Amino acid sequence: MNDAHAGERAALYALGALDDADAAALEAHLRVCAECARLVGEAERDVDTIASLQTRRRAPQELNKRIERLLAPAPARRTPWPAFAAVAAAFLVGVLPSAYLWERNRAIEDAMLSQAAAVDRLVATAHRTASFRPSRVALAANVMYAPDGSWYVIVVRGAQHALQVAWMHDGEQTMLGDAVPHGGVAMLYLPKSHRMEQLALMDGPRMVAQAQLPY
Amino acid sequence: MARAPGDEEALAVAFAAHERWAFARAYREYASLLYSVAYNVVRNSEDAQDCVADAIARLWRSPSAYSSERGSVRSFLVVCVRNEAISRRRRQSRRLHLEERLAAMPVEHQELDAGDPIERDRVRSAFAKLPEDQRAALALAFYEGKTHTEIASELKTPLGTIKSRISLGLRKIAGALGPDGVDR
Numbered sequence: 588m589n590d591a592h593a594g595e596r597a598a599l600y601a602l603g604a605l606d607d608a609d610a611a612a613l614e615a616h617l618r619v620c621a622e623c624a625r626l627v628g629e630a631e632r633d634v635d636t637i638a639s640l641q642t643r644r645r646a647p648q649e650l651n652k653r654i655e656r657l658l659a660p661a662p663a664r665r666t667p668w669p670a671f672a673a674v675a676a677a678f679l680v681g682v683l684p685s686a687y688l689w690e691r692n693r694a695i696e697d698a699m700l701s702q703a704a705a706v707d708r709l710v711a712t713a714h715r716t717a718s719f720r721p722s723r724v725a726l727a728a729n730v731m732y733a734p735d736g737s738w739y740v741i742v743v744r745g746a747q748h749a750l751q752v753a754w755m756h757d758g759e760q761t762m763l764g765d766a767v768p769h770g771g772v773a774m775l776y777l778p779k780s781h782r783m784e785q786l787a788l789m790d791g792p793r794m795v796a797q798a799q800l801p802y
Numbered sequence: 803m804a805r806a807p808g809d810e811e812a813l814a815v816a817f818a819a820h821e822r823w824a825f826a827r828a829y830r831e832y833a834s835l836l837y838s839v840a841y842n843v844v845r846n847s848e849d850a851q852d853c854v855a856d857a858i859a860r861l862w863r864s865p866s867a868y869s870s871e872r873g874s875v876r877s878f879l880v881v882c883v884r885n886e887a888i889s890r891r892r893r894q895s896r897r898l899h900l901e902e903r904l905a906a907m908p909v910e911h912q913e914l915d916a917g918d919p920i921e922r923d924r925v926r927s928a929f930a931k932l933p934e935d936q937r938a939a940l941a942l943a944f945y946e947g948k949t950h951t952e953i954a955s956e957l958k959t960p961l962g963t964i965k966s967r968i969s970l971g972l973r974k975i976a977g978a979l980g981p982d983g984v985d986r
C-alpha cells in the first residue's frame with residue numbers, strides 16, 4: 588500500500604491526533620485521492636457524532652459578523668480609467684515627476700490592462716483549467732489556458748508573497764514572470780504562442796507546486 | 803433540525819464548487835455547533851471565535867480542500883474547526899505553564915444548554931463499553947487532544963498499535979451512538 592494513503596490515519600486525522608506536518612501531508616493527499624477522501628469523510632462523521640453530544644453554546648454575534656465580513660463579495664474590479672487618471676495625474680501634477688516614477692506607473696498600468704484583457708478573453712473564449720498540485724496545503728492555484736496555447740492565466744490563492752511561474756520543459760526551467768498577491772490573490776497573465784505542458788510555481792529556488800496542462 | 807437529504811447534497815455540491823452562498827449558508831446553519839466544538843477544546847470564547855474564523859478563512863482560501871467524496875459538509879467543518887482548536891491548544895500549552903492556564907479568567911458565554919444528560923450518559927456508556935486499551939487511547943486523543951505519538955509514548959505502546967486502537971475505538975463508539983442519536 589502506498590504510504591500516502593490514509594489507512595488508519597483517517598481516524599487520527601479526524602480526531603486531530605496527527606501532528607501538524609502529518610495532517611498537512613494527508614490534506615494534500617486528500618485533494619487527489621477520492622478513496623481516501625471518502626474514508627476520512629466517514630471518520631469525520633464519527634467524530635461529529637461524538638462532538639455533537641458535548642455542551643452547546645450560542646455563537647457570539649461578533650463571530651457571526653466576522654464571518655460575514657470574510658465571506659462578503661470583494662469590491663468590484665476597478666476599471667482601467669482610474670489607473671489612467673493616476674498616470675495622467677502623476678504626469679501632469681508632477682511638475683516634478685521623475686522619469687523613473689512615470690515608467691513605474693506605466694508598468695503598473697500595462698500590467699492592469701494586460702490582466703483586464705486576459706479576463707475579457709477568458710469570458711469570451713473557450714479555455715481549459717488545470718490545478719497546481721501544491722507541496723504545502725495553504726496554497727491553492729489554478730491555471731486557465733487557451734487550447735491553442737495563445738494565453739495562460741495563473742491564479743494563486745493563499746500566497747503570502749510573490750511566486751515565480753516557470754515553464755518546465757526538456758529537463759529545463761524557463762522563468763515566465765511573477766504572480767504578485769493583491770488582497771490574498773495573485774494573478775499572472777501570459778500571452779504566448781505555444782503550448783506549455785508543465786508549469787511550476789517557485790518560491791525562490793524552491794518548487795512549491797506544479798501543474799500538468801493537457802490539450 | 804434535520805435537513806432534507808436533497809438540501810444536504812445541494813449544499814455539498816455548491817460547497818465543493820466553492821460557492822460563496824454555500825459557505826455563508828453552511829456557517830449560518832452550523833455556527834453554534836462549530837463555536838461549541840472549538841470552545842469545548844480551548845475553553846475560552848475569544849480563542850474559540852478565532853478558531854472558527856481561522857478555519858473558515860483557511861477553507862475559503864483553499865478551493866480544493868473539500869470534495870463531494872468527503873460526504874457531510876457539517877462533519878467536514880466540525881473536524882476542521884476542532885483540529886484548528888486542538889492545534890491552537892497545543893501551541894498554547896507549549897507556551898503557558900499549567901498554573902497560568904488555571905489562573906486565566908474564564909470568559910462569559912451564552913450556553914444553549916448544559917448538554918443533554920441522557921446523551922452525555924450515552925457517550926459515557928459507549929466509552930465504558932470499549933476495551934480498556936481502546937478506551938484509553940481514544941480518550942487521550944478525543945478529550946485531551948494528544949497526538950498519536952504522544953499517546954504511544956504515554957501508554958508505552960507501539961505507534962502502529964495505537965493507530966489501530968484509536969481507529970477501532972472510534973468506529974465502535976460512533977456505531978454505538980448511531981445516527982439516530984444525533985440530529986444531523
